[in-house]
Amino acid sequence: MNGASSNRMEEGRRLRHLSDVRVGEIVRFMGVEHGCALRMRLVAMGLTPGVPVRVMQRVPGGPCIVAVRGTRVALGRGMLDRIIVENAE
Amino acid sequence: MKLRVRIALAGNPNSGKTTLFNAMTGARQRVGNYPGVTVERREGLCRLDDVEIEVVDLPGTYSLTAYSLEERIARDAIVGGDIDVVVDVVDASNLDRNLYLTTQLLEIGKPMVLALNMSDMARAQGIEPDAARLSELLGAPVVETVGHRGEGVQKLLCEAVRLAQSPEAFRPPRIHYGQEFDAALETLSARLEALPSEARPPYPARWTALKLLEEDELVAGRVADRGLREDARRLAERLIAHAGDRVEALAADARYGFISGVCQKTLRQTPQLRHTVSDRIDAVVTHGLLGIPIFLLMMWMVFRFTFALGEPLMGGLEWLFERLGETVSGWWPEGSDSLLRSLLVDGVIGGVGGVITFVPNILLLFFAISLLEDSGYMARAAFVTDHLMRRIGLQGRSFIPMLLGFGCTVPGILATRTLEQGKTRLATILVLPLMSCGARLTIYMLLIPAFFPKHLYTRVLWLVYVAGIVAAIALARLLRSTLLRGENEPLVIELPPYRWPTLRGALVRMWNQAWLYLRKAGTIILGISIVLWALTTFPRKASFDRDYAAEAEAVRARYEAAASAVFADARSEDVRSDENFQERVHRIQKIRAQYDEDVIAAPLDEGHGDRVSARLARDARLAALRKGDPEQFDLAARYLDEAREPFEETMAALALARRTEQITHSWAGRIGRVLEPALRPLGFDWRIGTALIGAFAAKEVFVAQLGIVFSIGEESVATLRERLRTEYSVLTAISLLLFCLLSAPCMATIAATRQEAGGWRWAALQFFGLTAVAYLVSLGVYQIGGMWWR
Numbered sequence: 001m002n003g004a005s006s007n008r009m010e011e012g013r014r015l016r017h018l019s020d021v022r023v024g025e026i027v028r029f030m031g032v033e034h035g036c037a038l039r040m041r042l043v044a045m046g047l048t049p050g051v052p053v054r055v056m057q058r059v060p061g062g063p064c065i066v067a068v069r070g071t072r073v074a075l076g077r078g079m080l081d082r083i084i085v086e087n088a089e
Numbered sequence: 090m091k092l093r094v095r096i097a098l099a100g101n102p103n104s105g106k107t108t109l110f111n112a113m114t115g116a117r118q119r120v121g122n123y124p125g126v127t128v129e130r131r132e133g134l135c136r137l138d139d140v141e142i143e144v145v146d147l148p149g150t151y152s153l154t155a156y157s158l159e160e161r162i163a164r165d166a167i168v169g170g171d172i173d174v175v176v177d178v179v180d181a182s183n184l185d186r187n188l189y190l191t192t193q194l195l196e197i198g199k200p201m202v203l204a205l206n207m208s209d210m211a212r213a214q215g216i217e218p219d220a221a222r223l224s225e226l227l228g229a230p231v232v233e234t235v236g237h238r239g240e241g242v243q244k245l246l247c248e249a250v251r252l253a254q255s256p257e258a259f260r261p262p263r264i265h266y267g268q269e270f271d272a273a274l275e276t277l278s279a280r281l282e283a284l285p286s287e288a289r290p291p292y293p294a295r296w297t298a299l300k301l302l303e304e305d306e307l308v309a310g311r312v313a314d315r316g317l318r319e320d321a322r323r324l325a326e327r328l329i330a331h332a333g334d335r336v337e338a339l340a341a342d343a344r345y346g347f348i349s350g351v352c353q354k355t356l357r358q359t360p361q362l363r364h365t366v367s368d369r370i371d372a373v374v375t376h377g378l379l380g381i382p383i384f385l386l387m388m389w390m391v392f393r394f395t396f397a398l399g400e401p402l403m404g405g406l407e408w409l410f411e412r413l414g415e416t417v418s419g420w421w422p423e424g425s426d427s428l429l430r431s432l433l434v435d436g437v438i439g440g441v442g443g444v445i446t447f448v449p450n451i452l453l454l455f456f457a458i459s460l461l462e463d464s465g466y467m468a469r470a471a472f473v474t475d476h477l478m479r480r481i482g483l484q485g486r487s488f489i490p491m492l493l494g495f496g497c498t499v500p501g502i503l504a505t506r507t508l509e510q511g512k513t514r515l516a517t518i519l520v521l522p523l524m525s526c527g528a529r530l531t532i533y534m535l536l537i538p539a540f541f542p543k544h545l546y547t548r549v550l551w552l553v554y555v556a557g558i559v560a561a562i563a564l565a566r567l568l569r570s571t572l573l574r575g576e577n578e579p580l581v582i583e584l585p586p587y588r589w590p591t592l593r594g595a596l597v598r599m600w601n602q603a604w605l606y607l608r609k610a611g612t613i614i615l616g617i618s619i620v621l622w623a624l625t626t627f628p629r630k631a632s633f634d635r636d637y638a639a640e641a642e643a644v645r646a647r648y649e650a651a652a653s654a655v656f657a658d659a660r661s662e663d664v665r666s667d668e669n670f671q672e673r674v675h676r677i678q679k680i681r682a683q684y685d686e687d688v689i690a691a692p693l694d695e696g697h698g699d700r701v702s703a704r705l706a707r708d709a710r711l712a713a714l715r716k717g718d719p720e721q722f723d724l725a726a727r728y729l730d731e732a733r734e735p736f737e738e739t740m741a742a743l744a745l746a747r748r749t750e751q752i753t754h755s756w757a758g759r760i761g762r763v764l765e766p767a768l769r770p771l772g773f774d775w776r777i778g779t780a781l782i783g784a785f786a787a788k789e790v791f792v793a794q795l796g797i798v799f800s801i802g803e804e805s806v807a808t809l810r811e812r813l814r815t816e817y818s819v820l821t822a823i824s825l826l827l828f829c830l831l832s833a834p835c836m837a838t839i840a841a842t843r844q845e846a847g848g849w850r851w852a853a854l855q856f857f858g859l860t861a862v863a864y865l866v867s868l869g870v871y872q873i874g875g876m877w878w879r
Contacts, residue, residue, distance in 0.1 A: 076580025
C-alpha cells in the first residue's frame with residue numbers, strides 16, 4: 001500500500017481508514033500504509049489482509065480496541081490513520 | 090540415554106506460559122537479574138524419573154523476527170542455544186493467531202512439543218481443537234494442559250523427555266511458500282550445506298536460507314560468504330518483482346495459509362467476533378470518560394491495601410530487630426565503649442534491620458501489582474493511559490515500566506526493552522526514577538507519621554506520588570520537545586481476556602521481587618551500612634568539649650542526695666533495698682513507658698481520642714497498683730519523680746550529647762557540614778545532609794543513616810520520629826519529602842540507565858538533571874512556604 005491508496009478511496013471503492021470506522025462495525029483488514037516493521041508486527045498479532053475486524057471501543061481522538069481472530073488488540077491513534085480496511089458484506 | 094535435558098518454553102504473551110513454567114518447576118526456579126520483566130531468562134529445574142530437566146522460560150513473543158529485542162532473545166536461544174526440545178505453549182481458545190509462532194518454530198525445525206494450554210477455557214467456549222489431528226498435521230506431540238491447575242504437566246514433560254531422547258522422531262511438515270519461493274529456498278539451503286563447516290552459520294540451513302530471503306540482517310551478518318549473500322539478494326528481488334510484495338509478507342501469507350488449513354481440519358467451528366464477558370467489562374473499564382477515573386481508583390486501592398495490611402506487620406518486624414539489638418548489646422557490659430558492639434548494633438542490625446522492616450510493604454505492593462497484571466488489567470491501563478502518555482511524548486507501553494518503577498526503578502528501566510529502541514524509550518528511562526520506588530517509600534514511612542496527623546497519612550503519601558508523576562510528565566514533555574524530539578512509535582498491544590488471578594502466580598512473582606530486594610539489603614545495603622557506620626564513627630574524638638565523666642559524677646551525686654531526701658522524709662531508708670519496693674518501682678516505670686510509647690504512636694493533636702484513652706488506661710493501671718499498698722506506692726512514685734527519672738533523663742541527655750559531639754567530629758558530619766550552606770535554604774541541616782549522602786548510595790539507607798546521626802541506632806522508628814518532630818518544622822519535612830522523591834536516583838539506577846540508554850552521558854544527565862530539579866523544587870517550596878507558614 002502507498003500514497004495512491006487515498007485516491008482509490010475517493011473513487012468509492014469502499015476502502016477507508018480504520019479511524020473512520022464506527023464502534024460495532026465489522027470490516028476487513030487490508031493493509032498498512034508505510035512501515036514494514038509495523039506491518040510485520042500486525043501480522044504477528046493476526047492482522048493479515050482479508051481478516052475480519054470489529055471495532056470494539058474507541059477513545060475519542062485516541063486509541064481503539066479491535067477484535068481480530070478471537071483476541072482483542074489495542075491500536076494507537078497514530079496507527080488508525082494508516083490502516084486500510086474494506087467494508088465486509 | 091540423556092540424564093539432563095534442556096527444554097525452552099516459547100509462546101505468545103498471555104498464553105499462560107509463565108503459569109505453566111511455575112507449575113513445572115514449583116519453587117525450584119532461578120530468576121535472572123530482574124523478574125517481572127521476562128526479557129531476562131528465567132530458569133527452573135524439575136525431575137522426571139531419572140532425568141533432570143532444565144526449563145528456560147523464554148520471553149513471550151508473537152513471532153521471531155529481528156525487529157524486537159525480546160524476539161531476538163527468544164530465537165537466539167532456540168536456534169543457537171543448547172536447547173533439546175522447545176515446548177510451544179499455545180492458547181487453545183485462540184488457535185489460529187497462536188499458531189503463527191508455531192509455524193516459525195516449525196521452520197527452525199528444533200524438536201517441539203505443543204502444549205494446548207487453557208484447554209478448559211477453550212472447552213467452555215465450545216472450541217475443542219482435535220489434539221490427535223493437530224499432532225498429525227504438525228508432526229509434533231500435542232498435550233492438553235491447564236497451567237494453573239497443573240493438569241497435563243506430567244504428560245507434557247514425558248513427551249518432551251521422550252523427544253529429547255530420540256530427536257529424529259520429530260518430523261516437522263514443510264510449509265510451502267509458493268513454487269518460485271520454494272525453489273529459491275532449495276537452491277540457497279543446498280549452497281549453505283555445501284559450505285565448509287567453519288564458514289557455515291550455526292543455524293539450520295533451510296531456516297538460514299529463509300531468513301536470507303527475508304533480508305534479515307542479523308542472520309545475513311553470520312553468513313561470511315559474500316557471493317552467497319549477493320545471490321540471496323538477487324533471488325529475493327526476483328520474488329518481490331514477481332509477487333509484488335516483500336518476501337517477509339509472502340512468507341507470512343504462506344504461514345497463515347498453512348494455519349488456516351490446520352484450523353479447518355482441527356476445529357469444529359471458527360471463532361466468531363462475538364461479545365464476551367471481557368468485552369462487557371471493557372465497555373466500562375476502557376471507556377473514554379470512565380477509563381482514567383477507574384485507573385486512578387485502582388492505583389488508590391493498591392496503596393490502601395499496601396498500608397492497611399503493612400502497618401501491623403512492620404510493627405512486628407521492628408519489635409524483632411529491637412529485641413535482637415538488645416540481645417547483642419547485652420553481650421557487653423553496660424556502658425561499654427566497644428567498637429565491635431557499636432558496629433554490630435548500630436551499623437549492622439540498625440542499618441539492615443531498618444531496611445528489612447519495610448519488606449512487608451514492598452511485598453504487599455508487588456502482590457497487588459501482580460494481581461492486576463495477572464487479571465489482565467495492566468494491558469487496559471496501557472490502553473487507557475496511551476492517549477495521555479502520548480501528549481507528553483511517551484506512550485501507553487511506557488506506562489508498564491513506569492508502574493514497575495513504583496516497586497523498584499531498576500526493573501522498570503529494564504522493562505523499557507519492550508519499547509522500540511529510540512527517543513521515546515530514552516525519555517521513559519530518564520524520567521523513570523520520578524516514579525517513587527519502594528525504597529523511597531521507607532523514607533516517606535518515616536517522615537509522614539512524624540509530621541502529619543494520622544488521618545492525613547494516606548493523603549500526604551498520595552500527594553507525594555502524584556507530585557512525582559507530575560514532575561515526570563513535565564520533564565518528559567521538556568525532553569521530548571528539546572533534547573529528544575522525534576516521532577513516537579504507535580501503540581499495538583493485545584488485551585488478554587480478564588482472568589481471575591491465581592494466588593500462586595501472584596505469590597511467586599511477589600516472592601521473586603522480595604528476594605531481589607532482600608538480596609540487595611543483604612549485600613549492598615549491609616556494605617553501605619558498614620561504610621556509613623565507619624563514616625560516623627571515625628575519626629574518633631579524643632578530647633571532648635565537655636568533661637562528660639565529671640558531669641556524670643555530679644549528676645550521680647545529685648541523684649544520691651535527692652534519693653536520700655525522699656527516703657529520709659519517709660523515715661524508711663531500709664525500704665530502699667526492699668525487694669517488694671523495687672518491684673513496685675519497676676512496675677510503675679513500665680506503665681509509664683507504655684504510656685509514652687502509646688503517645689508517640691498516637692496522632693499529633695493533643696485532644697485526640699487515642700491520646701486520651703492512653704492516658705485513661707495509664708491512670709487506671711496506676712490506681713489498681715496503688716490499691717495494694719498506698720503508702721509504699723506513693724513513696725515509690727515520689728522516688729521516681731524526684732530522684733530516679735530526672736537522673737536517668739540527664740544521663741541519657743549526656744550520652745546523646747557525647748555521641749552528637751562524636752558524629753559532628755566524624756567524616757560524615759564534616760561532609761554534611763560542608764554541604765550545609767547549600768542545604769540551609771531548603772530547610773535542611775548538616776544531619777539531613779549526612780543522611781542524604783547515604784540516600785545517594787541507596788534510597789533506603791537514608792532512614793538508617795538518619796537514625797545513626799540522631800544516635801537512635803538501636804531504638805525504634807517511633808523514637809526517631811519523635812526526635813525529628815522536635816528538631817524540624819513541617820515545612821522542612823515537605824521540602825525533604827520532595828527532595829527525596831526527585832533527587833538523584835540510587836547507584837543501581839544509574840548503572841541500569843548507563844547500560845540501557847547506552848552511555849554514561851545519559852546516566853550523568855539523569856543524575857545531575859534530577860538533582861538540580863529536586864534542589865530547585867525544594868528551594869521554591871521552603872522559601873515560598875516560609876513566607877506565610879510561620
